Amino acid sequence: MALRYDTPSLTRWNARAYDSSFGYVSAQGEPLIELLDPCPGERILDLGCGTGVLTAEIAARGAVVTGLDGSPTMVEAARVQHPGLTFVIGDAAGFSVTEPYDAVFSNAALHWMARDPDAVIRCVRAALAPGGRFVAELGGAGNCAALTSAMLTAWREYGLPEPELPWYFPTPAEYALRLEKGGFTVRLLEYFDRPTPLDDCPGGAADWVRMFAGSLLDGVPPAVVEPLLRRVNELAAPALRRESGWVADYVRLRFAAVRA
Ligand SMILES: C[S@@+](CC[C@H](N)C(=O)[O-])C[C@H]1O[C@@H](n2cnc3c(N)ncnc32)[C@H](O)[C@@H]1O
Known part of the structure; x- marks a missing residue:
């Protein structure tokens, strides 16, 4: 198997913190594997595979799977944790393959590929054999709205420039149209709330911001980071803090499409 890809420019990922505090992301991907229904011997590409x-x-399940991710730290962690599997560093918006896949799978990654979602769909289509499946879940419109609204307010209150949020959270209609225009037949599309307990985030919303929006903190003066994050927690708490702990307001879009 050989993959060609452009050099990705991506958010830095803390693979260790991702697995220890945000393991829920991959744990919640289990039903997506059921939807993928991989068969022994099938060639499958896991796009944005993380760790x-x-x-x-x-x-x-017996499939011959390759993981592709743009983050060298995530790929390194994946290789250490799963030494028998193949992982490559690549940009989902700029890769090509030499041997087609039966399916492309992607969990919690497409919304990070915000620069050019159509390029990602084009690459996926080109990587699939005719009739190949594209099965994925991503953040949908409104995903983490309370979290991001608290961030934007806190940034504004501290007189910081409005942060450019790195995600793309499409509506179901918008993404279905992209898939259809990109040469796919949409067989299933679900759009649903998934309130998610942040059980391993003692710092609450601030921990989430550090993990998933850490790059936005780069432009913040070091002395301001802690008070800014405390303010994010204060602002997010009415919507997201329950007696049992913090619950993130995830909204997901899950689909299964077939290369037309
Ligand atoms: C939230 S993680 C999800 C990881 C994994 N799929 C899981 O379920 O745990 C998102 C992953 O997408 C990757 N990613 C983001 N943009 C990418 C791109 N343009 N090309 C390849 N990978 C990308 C990130 O490096 C990161 O590992």
Whole structure:
């Protein structure tokens, strides 16, 4: 197997913190594997595979799976944790393959590929054999709205420039249209709320911001970071803090499409 890809420019990922405090992301991907329904011997590409937890689950079903991710730290962690599997560093918006896949799978990654979603869909289509499946879940419109609204307000209150949020959270109609225009037949599309307990985030919303929006903190003066994040927590608490702890306001878009 050979993949060609452009050099990605991506958010830095803390693979260790991702697995220890945000393991829910891949754990919640299990139903997506059921939807993928990988068969023994099938060639499957896990796009934006992260540390490879779901890549390994797919491999355990007997499929021949490759994980592709733009983050060298995530790929390194994936290779250490799953030494028998193949992981490559690549940009989902600029890769090509030499041997087609039966399916492309992607969990919690497409919304990070915000620069050119159509390029991602084009690459996926080109990577698939005729009739190949594209099965994925991403953040949908309104995903983490209370979290991001608290961030934007806190940034404004501290007189900081409005941060450019790095995600793309499409509506179901918008993404279905992209898939259809990109040469796919949409067989299933679900759009649903998934309130998610941040059980391993003692710092609450601030921990989420550090993990998923850490790059936005780069432009913040170091002395301001802690008070800014405390303010994010204060602002987000009415919507997201329950007696049992913090609950993030995730909204997901899950689909299964077939290369037309
Ligand atoms: C939230 S993680 C999800 C990881 C994994 N799929 C899971 O379920 O745990 C998102 C992943 O998408 C990757 N990613 C973001 N943009 C990418 C791009 N343009 N090309 C390849 N990978 C990308 C990130 O490096 C990160 O590992």
